[in-house]
Amino acid sequence: MSDAPKSKTVLGPDCRISGELSLDNDAIIMGQFKGTLRVSGTLELSESAEVSGTIIVGTLRLAGNVEADVVAEDAVELLPGAQLIGQLFTSRLNIVEGATFQGEICVGPKAMQAASEAFGQGEHQEAEQTMLSSMMSQSSETEETHHEQPSPVRTNTSSVNAVLARRRPKVLTPRNGIGIPS
Amino acid sequence: MPLRPAINTIHPRGPQPAHLRRVSCPQCGKSFEVSQRAVSVRCPACTSPLEFNDLVLRTRLEGDVSTMGHVALASPSEMLGRLVCGQFTNAGRFEGRAVVYGQVVLTRESLTTGQLSGRSLRIEHGATTHIQAEIRPHPPARTSSKSSAPTPIGRLIQRPARRLIRPLA
Numbered sequence A: 001m002s003d004a005p006k007s008k009t010v011l012g013p014d015c016r017i018s019g020e021l022s023l024d025n026d027a028i029i030m031g032q033f034k035g036t037l038r039v040s041g042t043l044e045l046s047e048s049a050e051v052s053g054t055i056i057v058g059t060l061r062l063a064g065n066v067e068a069d070v071v072a073e074d075a076v077e078l079l080p081g082a083q084l085i086g087q088l089f090t091s092r093l094n095i096v097e098g099a100t101f102q103g104e105i106c107v108g109p110k111a112m113q114a115a116s117e118a119f120g121q122g123e124h125q126e127a128e129q130t131m132l133s134s135m136m137s138q139s140s141e142t143e144e145t146h147h148e149q150p151s152p153v154r155t156n157t158s159s160v161n162a163v164l165a166r167r168r169p170k171v172l173t174p175r176n177g178i179g180i181p182s
Numbered sequence B: 001m002p003l004r005p006a007i008n009t010i011h012p013r014g015p016q017p018a019h020l021r022r023v024s025c026p027q028c029g030k031s032f033e034v035s036q037r038a039v040s041v042r043c044p045a046c047t048s049p050l051e052f053n054d055l056v057l058r059t060r061l062e063g064d065v066s067t068m069g070h071v072a073l074a075s076p077s078e079m080l081g082r083l084v085c086g087q088f089t090n091a092g093r094f095e096g097r098a099v100v101y102g103q104v105v106l107t108r109e110s111l112t113t114g115q116l117s118g119r120s121l122r123i124e125h126g127a128t129t130h131i132q133a134e135i136r137p138h139p140p141a142r143t144s145s146k147s148s149a150p151t152p153i154g155r156l157i158q159r160p161a162r163r164l165i166r167p168l169a
């Protein structure tokens, strides 16, 4: 990986964008966005930001208003005054006092897989079942690894990579040993 | 120059409570702080009596718990049922419905499923969580409906728990 400092995209409070936007760096959005937003690094949505649709990021720091489904591979933080309504898939979450959240939260080792199935295939019910069944088997057989357990529900690991691949452009080196189809 | 006695160092300000507990009244929503050592107080706004029973669960409990205190599920404890409390920390397994009038912390070993409402929420890396959640600064003030509010406040109630989530085949 290169050690070059990451650039940061800033969309000011006057911007209004609808459609699909992919950014290969960190970003700050202060205006309005409607559609699908992919940011490979950290996305900060300021107090004035209003976003609806789908957000796929590494880390989300939210102070504004969002009505969207969010997939954040690393973490999500809701700051005071933030409002988020929707489904949330991540591995670490902090909603501080003063922030508002309403919706479904999926956190855990299988969260990205559940997200992949929810968004990639439109089979949300099945994704929930996958998540739940994996959690149940995890708790009852904690000593075994996840990979060795036969899952009663069909899963599609390649779609996880699809989500991650869409989030990260092909030029990025895969992190954490997660393979991205080139 | 004569030295003046340092009164402030001899008699510091009155005893300060070492730790404060943040309380949100389930009746009127008023937020205030009391000493961590307080066993019961009256809400300064609506004078509702609030009692604090902090408890740590180390085994398996199937039933309902209601207190304005801090409920902690130790690892590897398990609770199935409805929980109403002032603060909630889960390091074990919780399945059911939790109404928390303060902070919720789900630690890295925890497994949480069901429904949750609270004022703030922290889910640590490694935790497994699948919940319907509502986090907001002001919890809904208690109305005549007794469905989710602690009744009576501060008492531990144990009733047979309803399984809120169907077990998977």
Ligand SMILES: [Zn+2]
Residues within 6 Å of the ligand: B025, B026, B027, B028, B029, B030, B043, B044, B045, B046, B047, B048
């Ligand atoms: Zn009150």
